[in-house]
Amino acid sequence: MLYSLHCLLSLYLRLCLSKINVPSIYNHRRFEEKWLLDWERRQLFQGRSQPGSASRSEKLYLLFAFAYPSGSGLHVGHVESKTALDILARFYRMNGRQVLFPVGWDAFGLPAENYAIKTGVHPAQTTRQAIDTFRRQIKRIGVSYDWTNEIATCHPEYYRWTQWLFLQLYGQDLAYQATGMVNWCPSCQTVLANEQVVDGHCERCDHQVVQREMKQWFFRITKYREELIGGLEEVDWPEPTKQQQLNWIGKKEGINVEYPVEGTAATDLTVNCFTTRPDTNFGATFVVVAPEHRLARDIAAGLVKPDTAAVTHRRQVSRYLRQTERKTERERQQEGRRKTGVFTGLYALNRLTGQRMPIWVSDFVLRGFGTGAVVGVPGHDRRDFEFAQTFKLPVKRVVVAPDGDGTDITSLDQVQEEAGVMLNSGFLDGLEISQAIPTMMDYLEKRGWGQRQTAYRLRDWLISRQRYWGTPIPIVYDPEGRPHPVKEEHLPWLLPTDVDYQPQGKPPLASSREFIERTERLYGPGWRPEFDTMDTFVDSSWYYLRYVDPRHPDRFASAEQLRRWLPVDFYMIGPEHIVLHLLYSRFFTKFLRDQGYFKFGEPFTKMRHQGIIMGPDGKRMSKSRGNVISPDQVIDKFGADTLRVYEMFMGPIETDKPWDDSAVAGVYRFLGRVHDLVSQAKAVESTADEHPAVQRKLHQVIRKLSADIPALKFNTAIAALMELTNLWEDVSRHGRQAVLARASLINFVQLLAPLAPFLAEELYSQLEGEADSVHLSDWPTWDDRLAAEPQVSLPVQVNGKIRAQLKVPAEQLGDTSQILEQAQRLPAVQRWLGGEEPSNSIYVPGRIVSLVTGPVGKKA
């Protein structure tokens, strides 16, 4: 019964379908899975040497940002950039390049550990599950990764080299221990990374985070700060990204000016202030030091005593230091720009003016930048002005603003920071700021009052984390507490498994008996391991090196493979959170180069960013908003090719764009038409018999895709394919009439291959049989002569407005005088010229004709 009903239905359907023009027989389910298994079985993209013509020599290393396998799986935003890179990989393979396209997981990290604290499930288990999910989802979208060489940072075979890298840095004194301020959550009893501090509160328990001083491990990245600036000139990166790196390094040229300190019995006391604007020093009226500054501490400790009211000042300063120390991040943020501070009772002598400048302590001065002391020029620095206003300190004008305002400065908007001419400044009077700065620097240096100095914002990298799920720091302490490197033969220095990762106020590793016993067994009684693990940025900032030789047992990668593949030719990475990762990666690269492991100093030759795919509501996709689109849903309904082509068609890869369900259906329709068109196409005998317009379009499209794909302009590439399809359909009256030769049908399918690899493979197998793969075929070539339009329609402007079109055969496009004459004779042009002779005639070959009446050189 059911069966006969089904038969009737399908018969009916077939009858209906035969009546309408294009019976859509495209069904992705029939073949996507099949080709996936086929590619895997034939190991099409595995290993680092693909089969193919002998010309496959030039290497191409394509790198996708290291992915953290989160528990919630992939969403369609991840698909975009993976697909983009996969298109490049497939395109370049077809173009004879030797392609390295590896995959791996940034598998250590907090989410898995937090989940473990909540549920008790071991992070290794959740991580493995998450990776399995990611792998399955990525395979489904047809990304041609080399899966046999997959890596994960949580595998001992990976992290032994992370530890090795630490030891190399340690050996060169670039890894060191120091006391530093860290974010401490009193409720969770643990240190938090900066990213875990949201609005001054703990990300997990919402408790206020406090600053706490702890002994920590640092990497001396600042050693490379100049090279990290200079190297940016060598690379092809988006300018804003370079700018962000520069801002982060924050190089500032200035001068340290030394002021004698007065008002105390000590005679040789000075205070050293860093400034980029010594030109305004005639306008300096006070000095401020950071609470951590030595002078402030000495006063609080009673080591430096002001001549007058010494006890009061000491008491006030030490109270202020205690207050600021106790301040939470939140309190500082809430304070905003409101200024606090106390007078020390001491004065700095401004030797330019002979004036005594009161020395204050205030926490708006940062200890980590410059000298931790600044000279206050309230007339020409907004911050200094606010401080002067709060504490009623004098304001003096030494620059006339470009608008000529030379009156007393009484409001913030009068504070002139940028441009102007000096006054009330002795020998600087009348000079522009830009000239006054070097003049003053020379003057101060000549007298020994100051010394030119460069300041940087970049600090050394704090890598210690009191966390479980990370790479153990390969350090052991002797019974006296002195650190020693773990011996290389003891690597990998395994992460213990018998730990209690509930927060207890000490690092989770401290709870492992095995870890301590292991250390004592290998190093002696009383020895203890380092209990901290490394920042996961350490793991993820050298992975691109391991990728070239992921199974090498004795080195992080062999010299041969490093030489062969690096540097990375193209890096695709999101625009957010890139500053640190890129700085760290570049730092490691420069370090290992200096150790002689390779020659290059910049790891990523070319880099581009992908945008964010927003939900259908135009907002960022998130679980709580309920606007997350999963690739699995889309693939189930429309197939992986539709998902890929749609995402590439949405717009430029680097911009943010919203998801649109009905546009997805549009792409599905397009692929359906392509499928039907090709699979039903009858071929003409030879390319000589092809329909000229379709043939021309095909060659134009081959040319366009050959340029658009390497330029990542996938949206216009797909539009071109649609145009070709539309034309082909029109001309062939929907697939019934042969218009192209077999060779051209194959070319069309090849154009499709990088973008819609499943459909292309299916159609290719119909045309060529199943023995070959379209993905191993050679990218089609075009013929410029066949692509040329035989006739061009030239717009003709009269006085700047288009009034007519002139049809010109292609071979006559170079004949300027004839074209101008013909254009002038067009009826519409005659009408608009109104009988006048043009005073100016312009012909831009192949583009436009422009005729102008009236006086030459003037607008009509």
Add this chain to the structure above:
RNA sequence: GCCGAAGUGGCGGAACUGGUAGACGCGAGAGACUUAAAAUCUCUUGGUGGCAACACUGUGUGGGUUCGAGUCCCACCUUCGGCACCA
């Protein structure tokens, strides 16, 4: 506040080096097929006026350069990212 990016139809977007603004897709409207719906196909689709030919107008705002400006210059407005007392 500072640094950066971007503003084009109802929507996503296209436009080479200053040379026909709106390719391609979505949506919408009308029609064909159908008992009907869906699907599919055909046509129309920036705005205003006109039966039409056609004209005017139009790329955030206001100026400018040019035969010609979405594109270049100046000023401003808006939105989105990043940093945030960095001397």
